[in-house]
Amino acid sequence: xxxxxxxxxxxxxxxxxxxxxxxxxxxxxxxxxxxxxxxxxxxxxxxxxxxxxxxxxxxxxxxxxxxxxxxxxxxxxxxxxxxxxxxxxxxxxxxxxxxxxxxxxxxxxxxxxxxxxxxxxxxxxxxxxxxxxxxxxxxxxxxxxxxxxxxxxxxxxxxx
Amino acid sequence: xxxxxxxxxxxxxxxxxxxxxxxxxxxxxxxxxxxxxxxxxxxxxxxxxxxxxxxxxxxxxxxxxxxxxxxxxxxxxxxxxxxxxxxxxxxxxxxxxxxxxxxxxxxxxxxxxxxxxxxxxxxxxxxxxxxxxxxxxxxxxxxxxxxxxxxxxxxxxxxxxxxxxxxxxxxxxxxxxxxxxxxxxxxxxxxxxxxxxxxxxxxxxxxxxxxxxxxxxxxxxxxxxxxxxxxxxxxxxxxxxxxxxxxxxxxxxxxxxxxxxxxxxxxxxxxxxxxxxxxxxxxxxxxxxxxxxxxxxxxxxxxxxxxxxxxxxxxxxxxxxxxxxxxxxxxxxxxxxxxxxxxxxxxxxxxxxxxxxxxxxxxxxxxxxxxxxxxxxxxxxxxxxxxxxxxxxxxxxxxxxxxxxxxxxxxxxxxxxxxxxxxxxxxxxxxxxxxxxxxxxxxxxxxxxxxxxxxxxxxxxxxxxxxxxxxxxxxxxxxxxxxxxxxxxxxxxxxxxxxxxxxxxxxxxxxxxxxxxxxxxxxxxxxxxxxxxxxxxxxxxxxxxxxxxxxxxxxxxxxxxxxxxxxxxxxxxxxxxxxxxxxxxxxxxxxxxxxxxxxxxxxxxxxxxxxxxxxxxxxxxxxxxxxxxxxxxxxxxxxxxxxxxxxxxxxxx
Ligand code: SF4
Ligand code: SF4
Ligand code: SF4
Ligand code: FES
Ligand code: FES
Numbered sequence: 015x016x017x018x019x020x021x022x023x024x025x026x027x028x029x030x031x032x033x034x035x036x037x038x039x040x041x042x043x044x045x046x047x048x049x050x051x052x053x054x055x056x057x058x059x060x061x062x063x064x065x066x067x068x069x070x071x072x073x074x075x076x077x078x079x080x081x082x083x084x085x086x087x088x089x090x091x092x093x094x095x096x097x098x099x100x101x102x103x104x105x106x107x108x109x110x111x112x113x114x115x116x117x118x119x120x121x122x123x124x125x126x127x128x129x130x131x132x133x134x135x136x137x138x139x140x141x142x143x144x145x146x147x148x149x150x151x152x153x154x155x156x157x158x159x160x161x162x163x164x165x166x167x168x169x170x171x172x173x174x
Numbered sequence: 175x176x177x178x179x180x181x182x183x184x185x186x187x188x189x190x191x192x193x194x195x196x197x198x199x200x201x202x203x204x205x206x207x208x209x210x211x212x213x214x215x216x217x218x219x220x221x222x223x224x225x226x227x228x229x230x231x232x233x234x235x236x237x238x239x240x241x242x243x244x245x246x247x248x249x250x251x252x253x254x255x256x257x258x259x260x261x262x263x264x265x266x267x268x269x270x271x272x273x274x275x276x277x278x279x280x281x282x283x284x285x286x287x288x289x290x291x292x293x294x295x296x297x298x299x300x301x302x303x304x305x306x307x308x309x310x311x312x313x314x315x316x317x318x319x320x321x322x323x324x325x326x327x328x329x330x331x332x333x334x335x336x337x338x339x340x341x342x343x344x345x346x347x348x349x350x351x352x353x354x355x356x357x358x359x360x361x362x363x364x365x366x367x368x369x370x371x372x373x374x375x376x377x378x379x380x381x382x383x384x385x386x387x388x389x390x391x392x393x394x395x396x397x398x399x400x401x402x403x404x405x406x407x408x409x410x411x412x413x414x415x416x417x418x419x420x421x422x423x424x425x426x427x428x429x430x431x432x433x434x435x436x437x438x439x440x441x442x443x444x445x446x447x448x449x450x451x452x453x454x455x456x457x458x459x460x461x462x463x464x465x466x467x468x469x470x471x472x473x474x475x476x477x478x479x480x481x482x483x484x485x486x487x488x489x490x491x492x493x494x495x496x497x498x499x500x501x502x503x504x505x506x507x508x509x510x511x512x513x514x515x516x517x518x519x520x521x522x523x524x525x526x527x528x529x530x531x532x533x534x535x536x537x538x539x540x541x542x543x544x545x546x547x548x549x550x551x552x553x554x555x556x557x558x559x560x561x562x563x564x565x566x567x568x569x570x571x572x573x574x575x576x577x578x579x580x581x582x583x584x585x586x587x588x589x590x591x592x593x594x595x596x597x598x599x600x601x602x603x604x605x606x607x608x609x610x611x612x613x614x615x616x617x618x619x620x621x622x623x624x625x626x627x628x629x630x631x632x633x634x635x636x637x638x639x640x641x642x643x644x645x646x647x648x649x650x651x652x653x654x655x656x657x658x659x660x661x662x663x664x665x666x667x668x669x670x671x672x673x674x675x676x677x678x679x680x681x682x683x684x685x686x687x688x689x690x691x692x693x694x695x696x697x698x699x700x701x702x703x704x705x706x707x708x709x710x711x712x713x714x715x716x717x718x719x720x721x722x723x724x725x726x727x728x729x730x731x732x733x734x735x736x737x738x739x740x741x742x743x744x745x746x747x748x749x750x751x752x753x754x755x756x757x758x759x760x761x762x763x764x765x766x767x768x769x770x771x772x773x774x775x776x777x778x779x780x781x782x783x784x785x786x787x788x789x790x791x792x793x794x795x796x797x798x799x800x801x802x803x804x805x806x807x808x809x810x811x812x813x814x815x816x817x818x819x820x821x822x823x824x825x826x827x
Contacts, residue, residue, distance in 0.1 A: 031581075055356065066581075069363060070330075070342035073355035077344045084356065 035065045039075045043082055052083040080134075088123045088130035090169045092116075095145040097136030103143040104159075109133065111159045112146075115166040129170045181247040188243075196238035197225055200251060207251050208260060208289050210267075210376050211326035212239040215565065216335060222326055223263045224289065227251045235259060261293045269300035271377070272321050278378050279385070282392030285376035286324065306351050306379075311359045314825050315367045315383050315441050323352055323379035329371035336434060337560035337582075338547060340365045352379075361826055366547045367437040368557070373424055384444040385413075385421040397750035398425055400662065400737055401439035402491050402730045406554040407662035407739040408439050412731045412750040419443050419731055419751055436553035437822045443731070445825050450714040452726035453756035468758065468766075471723055476770035478689040478706050485511035485687035485704075487679060488671065489694035490661025491711075493735030493747065494783045496760045497663075497670040500693055503764035506773040511687055513679035514671050515696060516664035519804045520639030520657055525668035527642070529742030530634055530654035532558060537630035539570045539623070541645055542591045542638035543658055544577040550822065552658060555636075568630070570623045572598070585623045587616065592644045594620065599648030602627050627653075640804055658740055666738035670786050692717065693760055694727070700806075710763060726757040733759065736783055744787050 042065070046057045053076055062069045076082045094100075094109045112131055113119060123130040137145050142155025146162065148169060154161070178189050183196070186203040195218055197207050210222035218239030226235040230248035235256060238249075250256070268290065275287050290296070306320030330341045330352055340363045344351050354363045372380040394413040401408045401422075409425035422443060424435045438445075455471035456463050478484065486504050488497045497514070504512040516525055532538065538559060545556035556579070563569050563582050571577050571586040572594045580586040587594055597617070601624030612618070627633050633653035635645045645655040659665060677686040685703040692709045696702075696717035709718045710725035718724045731750040739745050753759065758766075761777070768775040 058355075068339035068342075069355050070339050074342035074344055077355075078346050 032067070035067055036071060036075075038065060039067070039072060040079075043072075043076055047082060052086050055084075086123060086127055088127050090128065091130045091132060091149050092165070092169055093132045093134050093137075093147045093150070094120070095135075095137045095143070095147070096133045097140065097143075099136070099140035099143040100145055105144045107159055108144050108146060108157060108162050111162040112166055115163055116170065124170075179243045179245050181243050181245065181249065183249045184251050190243055192243070194243050196227060196241050196243060196247075196249060199243050200238065200249070205251055207238045208292070209239060210285055210289070210324065211328065213328045213331055213374060215561070216331050219327060219331075222267070222324070224260050224267075226256055226259050226263075228253060228256060257293060260289070261295055264290055264293055264295050265298050265300065267324055268295065268298035270303050270305050271298075271324060272304070273297055273302055279388075279390050280378035280381065281390045282394065284378060284391075305348065309353060309357065311354075311357075313359070313361060313367070313383070314444070315437065316360060316365075316369065316372055317381045317383050317386060318353065318379065319381075320351055320353060320379055322377050324377055325350060325352060326376060327352065328374040328376070329380060332370045332374050335561055335564055336368070336370060336547070336557040338364065338366055338368070341371060364548065366550070366553065367441065367822065367826075368435065368547065368553065369437065369440045370424075370434060370557075373433070373435075382421050382441070384441060388418070388420045389415050394420065395750070396423075397731070397748045399731050399747045399750060400739075400745050401435065401442075402662040402737070403438050403442055404552065405490075405659040405661060405664060405740050406552055407737055407745060408435050408554050409745055410435060410439060414750050417751055434554045434557040436547065436550055438550065439554075442821065443729075445821050446713065451712060451754075452714050452718075452724060453754055454726065456714070456724040458722050471725060472763070472766050472770060475691070475708055475723060476767050478708075479507065479509065479767070479771060481688065483687050484509050484689040484691070485513070485677060485682040487513055487515060487682055487690065487692045487696075488667050489515045489692060489696050490659065490664040490667050492667075492694040492760065493663060493733060493737055494666045494670050494787065495735045495778075495780070496693065496733075497667050498778045498783060498786070499761045499764055501671060502775055502777060503768060506768055506775050507771050510675045511677050511682055512671065513674045513677070513682055514664075514667035515679055516659055516661060516667050517674075517679045518806050520659055520664065520668075521642060522668055522673065524639050524642035524657040525659065525665050527655060527657065527742065530656050531741055531743075532562065532634055532636065532656070534632050535562065535567055535634040537568045537570065537626055537633040537653075538562060539572065539627065539633060539635045540577070540579065540583075540637075541572045541595065541635060542574075542641045543636065544573060544575065544579075545658075546578045548578070555658065568626055570626060572623075584626060585619055587619055587623065589616065591641050595641065595644045595648040598624055598627075602649060656741060662739070663737035665740065665742060666736070666787065669738055670783070710760065712757075725763060728753045728757055728759055732757075736787070738787050744784065 042061055043053060046053055050057065058072050059069060062072045092112060094105060094112060096105045096109065109120060116129060116131055118124060118131045120131055120133045137147060139145060139153065139155065144157055146154045146157050146165065154165065177192055179192055180189050183200050183203060184205050188199050188203055190199045190202055197209055197212055200207050207225050207227060209225045212218055212225065220237040220240040223237060225238040227238045228235050228250040267286065271286065275281060278284065281287055304321055306323050309318040309320060311318060327343065330343060333339060333341045340354065340360060341352060344353060354360060369382065372382055394415050397412045399410045399412045401410050411423040411425045412419060413421045422440050424433045454465050455468055457466045457471060486500055486509055488500050501512060545552035547553040547556045559569065559579060560582065569579065569583040571580055571583040572591050573588060574590055576588060597620045601621050606621045606625050635649060635653060635655045637645050637655060637657055639657040639659060642655060642657050682690060683700060683702050688705040690704040690707050695711045700717060702717060702720050707721040708723045709721040710727045711718055712727050712729045714724060730747055732753045733747060734749045735747055736744050765775055
């Protein structure tokens with residue numbers, strides 16, 4: 015235990031204050047996103063002031079990871095896999111189905127924040143292609159356009 | 175000194191310090207390896223892949239900018255294989271670069287087209303895919319069109335390296351781009367519009383707004399000059415097109431400290447186009463300004479001079495030769511009151527101290543100065559210190575107010591500088607026990623600074639002029655003391671002028687003479703009390719408004735000559751534009767006045783300037799209580815620099 019803390023403190027002496035602050039960015043972004051569901055510009059500005067880092071540093075980290083969102087997200091997130099296997103098994107048509115039913119383009123969220131439509135490159139279950147995930151919890155494999163329409167209707171029921 | 179490594183590049187024997195990369199090693203023997211993303215003094219990042227070289231014993235080519243020299247390496251920088259590889263790399267880059275070189279104004283400085291034509295590739299063999307977009311960010315200085323960006327990252331690194339940190343890589347993969355967060359404006363991200371990013375951009379992604387629509391760069395004539403707007407006296411490269419000044423670049427000269435220009439130096443010529451340039455003499459009669467001709471103006475002046483009790487002032491904004499010409503005129507006409515404005519803020523000893531370079535310093539002790547790019551107070555100095563620290567130099571700050579550089583300093587001590595220097599001087603001569611250093615008392619922190627000083631090979635003390643003697647007293651002979659003057663040629667004026675025979679500059683300005691002539695732009699805001707005031711300067715502003723006669727003068731890029739910069743180095747200016755009709759040089763004016771006064775003037779030759787510039791006193795000595803009291807308060811002095819900031823700030827509104 016003692017040895018470990020000695021190593022820790024040695025590591026800290028070689029890190030500059032700036033590096034220590036930069037190491038904080040990702041943790042801070044997670045906290046902000048957890049609270050707001052996305053990364054509001056105002057929060058990022060405050061973060062840059064608190065850490066005394068430029069907004070350039072914060073945004074360049076935030077924009078590198080697909081897991082961080084700069085725009086508000088919908089209550090439900092539908093994600094169409096467009097990886098190679100899914101692509102050849104008809105992902106483009108599936109995506110088009112969702113785009114039409116939601117009247118959204120990939121990457122967009124409706125103004126009332128009901129749903130966000132996204133794409134991803136390979137979820138890792140190519141045997142089930144084409145694949146769609148809902149809220150990163152439900153994985154729908156071998157999906158057809160008819161099923162896609164049903165999923166869409168369930169996720170965001172619109173009055174007739 | 176780092177130990178050396180010997181290797182062979184294209185058959186040349188090369189000896190360079192350990193840690194040199196192959197790209198720079200090759201440059202030492204004149205072998206130029208193509209490169210697009212390598213930025214001098216920064217670590218290579220290997221982004222563009224065009225600097226590929228072959229090394230004996232390596233299977234595949236490697237990037238020269240990221241490969242460090244090793245003993246006995248055998249490097250080949252040109253072969254059929256490398257040419258084919260580079261051609262392919264260029265083919266890929268061009269596939270995402272707009273195929274519009276025919277209309278591009280950057281041709282002449284664009285590195286991409288330079289290599290494309292060298293490797294004979296006209297158009298990409300791939301289909302062109304547009305990535306990035308033109309950025310909407312209206313401002314008078316920088317145009318961004320990211321469709322042209324080749325993602326070399328130089329702009330990001332230079333902006334970070336100088337400590338402004340406005341630009342970033344954003345996104346990743348095919349969406350990777352360079353710019354400001356969420357397409358916000360440069361201004362909102364704290365950009366100072368120094369234009370360093372434009373300077374390093376190898377393509378047309380970043381460009382200076384003033385030169386847009388003014389032809390292709392290949393047609394520009396480039397001339398070396400110096401920015402005369404503040405004490406930094408940054409070396410510049412002035413570009414003209416059909417005798418019109420179209421842009422200003424930093425002069426990248428290995429032995430100069432800075433490749434940096436602030437917005438004033440780079441874009442000032444353009445900002446000042448709105449101001450009233452004098453092209454004819456003006457005289458004030460019963461409170462009203464009137465245009466007049468040269469004969470009348472000079473006749474009035476010569477009559478005033480004939481009456482006697484006259485004085486002449488050289489400002490720190492004119493060139494060495496012009497100062498000497500003024501001295502020649504003074505001597506011939508027996509006007510014995512001759513002084514220079516630098517004496518308002520610095521002692522003669524401080525200004526005439528030997529030359530020294532910050533570039534080699536491993537420890538910089540900054541006394542009483544608070545340089546800042548954001549506030550535009552010695553912005554180039556701020557950038558230089560930041561990049562020195564990035565390269566490993568240590569920084570100690572002694573000041574009575576917190577400084578912007580404090581965060582980078584190894585030690586920052588905030589208290590009255592003269593007192594701190596005395597304590598520091600005592601410590602510097604003693605051996606400091608290790609156990610003192612852990613404490614946080616002021617004495618211990620001063621001891622820590624002294625310890626750094628003792629360990630340094632090339633310490634440099636850089637101070638506000640008022641602290642010169644206190645600095646010299648503190649350290650004696652180890653390391654030079656450099657003062658930062660407020661005017662570009664302050665040191666030149668002090669070296670060219672004899673010590674004032676009768677009245678000093680302050681006395682001259684405070685009504686010591688009846689007739690006073692001022693050559694060059696005077697420090698703004700100074701109230702001049704004299705019966706009859708003559709001012710010769712390029713613009714109708716500042717002290718000229720208090721004058722009785724105003725004479726037009728040439729701008730720095732309209733003349734040839736030298737200045738002695740803040741580091742005591744002689745720097746050259748070459749005339750890039752003709753003197754506009756109606757404007758006379760200082761020498762023409764002195765010569766015509768001399769004739770009217772019946773005196774023969776014999777100009778000093780150019781080598782006299784160089785001799786005078788090298789005329790330095792013996793090494794500095796410690797003296798007790800030779801405190802120098804500047805005529806202008808610190809607030810007034812710093813205000814002079816803020817004027818620059820105002821010029822830029824107003825243009826951004
Ligand atoms: S102009 Fe200067 S401060 Fe602004 S982005 Fe470019 S390098 Fe950075
Ligand atoms: S804008 Fe210019 S300097 Fe910056 S990354 Fe693009 S090509 Fe390089
Ligand atoms: S720092 Fe001073 S000398 Fe250098 S470019 Fe700016 S105004 Fe000119
Ligand atoms: S490509 Fe869609 S799961 Fe692998
Ligand atoms: S210069 Fe070496 S990879 Fe770009």
